[in-house]
Amino acid sequence: MKNSNPIWDFFASVKLALFTLFLLSTTSIIGTVIPQKETAQWYIDKYGEATANLFQILSFTPDMYSSLWFQALLGLLCLNLIICSIERFPGVWRQIKADNLNTPLNRLEKMTPQHQWLSGNQPESVAISLKKALNTSGWKAEERKVDDGILLFAQKGAMTRTGVYIVHTSILVIFAGAIIGSTLGFKGSVMLPETRVTDTIYTFDTQTPVALGFEVRCDRFDIEFYDNGMPKAYRSQLTILENGKVVKEKAIVVNDPLTYKGITFYQSSYQAYQEFSITITNKKTGVSESAIIPYQQQHSLKESGLRFGIVTAEGQGQSVSRMKVWFTDDQGEPSLFWLDNGEQATVERTTNNYTVSAKQMYATGLQVAKDPGVWTVYIGSFMMIFGLIVAFFMSHQRIWLYIREETANKSSILMSGNANKNKADFEKKLQALAQKFNTI
Amino acid sequence: MDSSLLFGITTFTYLFSTILYTVIFIFKTKRLGTAATLFTLVAFLIQTAGIGLRWLESYQMGIGRAPLTNMYESVVFFAWAIILIYLIVEWKFKNKIIGAFAVPFAFLAMAYGSFASGITKEITPLVPALQSNWLIAHVVTCFIGYAAFAIAAGLGIMYLIKNTSETRQSTNDSTLLGSLPPLKVIDQITHQMMVFGFLWLTIGIITGAIWANSAWGTYWSWDPKETWSLITWFIYAITLHARYTRGWGGTRIAWLAILGFISVIFTYYGVNFLLSGLHSYGSN
Numbered sequence A: 001m002k003n004s005n006p007i008w009d010f011f012a013s014v015k016l017a018l019f020t021l022f023l024l025s026t027t028s029i030i031g032t033v034i035p036q037k038e039t040a041q042w043y044i045d046k047y048g049e050a051t052a053n054l055f056q057i058l059s060f061t062p063d064m065y066s067s068l069w070f071q072a073l074l075g076l077l078c079l080n081l082i083i084c085s086i087e088r089f090p091g092v093w094r095q096i097k098a099d100n101l102n103t104p105l106n107r108l109e110k111m112t113p114q115h116q117w118l119s120g121n122q123p124e125s126v127a128i129s130l131k132k133a134l135n136t137s138g139w140k141a142e143e144r145k146v147d148d149g150i151l152l153f154a155q156k157g158a159m160t161r162t163g164v165y166i167v168h169t170s171i172l173v174i175f176a177g178a179i180i181g182s183t184l185g186f187k188g189s190v191m192l193p194e195t196r197v198t199d200t201i202y203t204f205d206t207q208t209p210v211a212l213g214f215e216v217r218c219d220r221f222d223i224e225f226y227d228n229g230m231p232k233a234y235r236s237q238l239t240i241l242e243n244g245k246v247v248k249e250k251a252i253v254v255n256d257p258l259t260y261k262g263i264t265f266y267q268s269s270y271q272a273y274q275e276f277s278i279t280i281t282n283k284k285t286g287v288s289e290s291a292i293i294p295y296q297q298q299h300s301l302k303e304s305g306l307r308f309g310i311v312t313a314e315g316q317g318q319s320v321s322r323m324k325v326w327f328t329d330d331q332g333e334p335s336l337f338w339l340d341n342g343e344q345a346t347v348e349r350t351t352n353n354y355t356v357s358a359k360q361m362y363a364t365g366l367q368v369a370k371d372p373g374v375w376t377v378y379i380g381s382f383m384m385i386f387g388l389i390v391a392f393f394m395s396h397q398r399i400w401l402y403i404r405e406e407t408a409n410k411s412s413i414l415m416s417g418n419a420n421k422n423k424a425d426f427e428k429k430l431q432a433l434a435q436k437f438n439t440i
Numbered sequence B: 001m002d003s004s005l006l007f008g009i010t011t012f013t014y015l016f017s018t019i020l021y022t023v024i025f026i027f028k029t030k031r032l033g034t035a036a037t038l039f040t041l042v043a044f045l046i047q048t049a050g051i052g053l054r055w056l057e058s059y060q061m062g063i064g065r066a067p068l069t070n071m072y073e074s075v076v077f078f079a080w081a082i083i084l085i086y087l088i089v090e091w092k093f094k095n096k097i098i099g100a101f102a103v104p105f106a107f108l109a110m111a112y113g114s115f116a117s118g119i120t121k122e123i124t125p126l127v128p129a130l131q132s133n134w135l136i137a138h139v140v141t142c143f144i145g146y147a148a149f150a151i152a153a154g155l156g157i158m159y160l161i162k163n164t165s166e167t168r169q170s171t172n173d174s175t176l177l178g179s180l181p182p183l184k185v186i187d188q189i190t191h192q193m194m195v196f197g198f199l200w201l202t203i204g205i206i207t208g209a210i211w212a213n214s215a216w217g218t219y220w221s222w223d224p225k226e227t228w229s230l231i232t233w234f235i236y237a238i239t240l241h242a243r244y245t246r247g248w249g250g251t252r253i254a255w256l257a258i259l260g261f262i263s264v265i266f267t268y269y270g271v272n273f274l275l276s277g278l279h280s281y282g283s284n
């Protein structure tokens, strides 16, 4: 108000807000029509050299939403919000804290809605009764002697005037969370074969290695299918190791990640290998041996000389559901039998019995994210919902009762009020109160 | 009896409701009012039973999931939410003519779900990414918002129709458009629907972001569906600000209510079929 600097006024204006929101919504469309984050060659193949170049100059590709001009628009929105709030909030705060008993009486006379009636009692006793009546109706009243009478005032929901500002602040909080996440965090991925350990992952955008500061191991990866062949669950058994010691274990599935030291591992993809992990236990001696063998290749164990191989396999896509195992201990004919993936079978041989288990080897595809801004974003989101409810559905309601001596032992009462929203509801409320009070 | 039979009945009862409300509007047969409301309410209950039954059926099939996760189920829920909100509006504002502008959306949604090619009605199990309670919260909240926006758009159309006629100023009941509520009232209800929808859309976008974060570790990735929901959100934000701070009302707000709903439809339908992205699961 006192500040009539034109630049300031420009950034404080709601016109600018409408303009920025309009620009944001129209330009956002571009990135939904032109696919994002493809390679330079991809764009040339799809749009031709000239158009692809133009797109790149305008930053429509490869990542419009993190381009300078789009970020600048978001920044403009924030700046607009901050300055607009600085400009307006003090006024709103004055309204919240206002001394309403100091309201000029002629304003009360002009206010709508209003009700007037007469009472057969003197002002002091009317004031006492009205104050009590207001209290029992849920309105806490204050009182002050004025010119030639008594003024009562009661209000509800003064603080709800801050609702809009809670919404506006929440947008800034969410942006702050996003900035924290993008400057202090990273997003990457790693393809981790079963039984392997890694202490490094690679960022999405530049494939830069990031040291985790600890190690993660994939102990096992499983896919479950529904009867109709659709995937039901992808599950990785992960172990976190620090200095060679196990510090955390968890089986993660999509929608249920593992977090350690602020770094979260999400199940995102997998890769099936044409390799099988086989474990054979001699039932008599209890000796167990394992090996990882390629598909359709014979393998012989060093210690026992047992020989085996996967002759053929069945499954869906790259995933094997059962396999035919060839196995011999060189005592009689070799055994040939079907085994479900991940299961074990007992093989009875002439001199010995064995249990044989076999499982296809996988690598689990993990998305790895560190985002210290997430909770800030969530707090901002919660603030926004709360602020919207306050701003939309709650109002600041004020009631004044001005009691004057009419003639001796007679008073006239003027009841007026206002609400900043839902005025129709408030009018009904005031009407009901007037009906209750006009016998006092 | 199975849920698809109940949904079939629902589709036709919503068509009949639409006709009833239109008859009331055009022929001013106010006597039919109670019948129309009761009929719509019964249709709504049948649909509610259908949704419940579909839920049960998924358990009998050993899948066990809320009926809210593919295109078909979401249009069914959309229709359901439209009727729910409409019945509340009718009761609150004591006006039956609005039905002629709101109920058709529910019928169209059901008809689209039932007859459009490329929409499977089967109860299919959920792929891993969709197995999340946040997804349920996301779908429910978004579609309550969309339903409110549909009704706002219907009211916007109503406003424009009434505004172009010469009965503009008259509340004279004898002309066709005279029976529409006064412009000021239509404007007011349109606004309230948009405010209500905006709150739910906001919650919908937030729950969607939380879901994405729990599945992929990124709450916002600017995929086309997310971006379009944000565009829709911006359009309604613009509308609210234009009204609160620049005093817009009437025709402009009516057009914005329609534009906003076009954006909703595009977010919901267009993105699945015309653009590609994370959410394209909805296209089967």
Ligand code: HEM
Pocket: A012, A013, A014, A017, A021, A077, A080, A081, A084, A164, A167, A168, A171, A388, A391, A392, B237, B240, B241, B244, B245
């Ligand atoms: C996407 C971003 C925004 C959202 C979601 C938003 C939200 C809201 C909402 C919900 C209201 C209505 C509150 C009511 O019921 O009275 C409102 C009012 C308002 N907004 Fe925003 N707003 C945004 C951006 C902005 C910006 C950038 C400005 C900057 C000038 C702004 C200025 C205002 C003003 C001046 C009001 C009226 C406050 C009043 O009634 O006292 N808004 N905003």
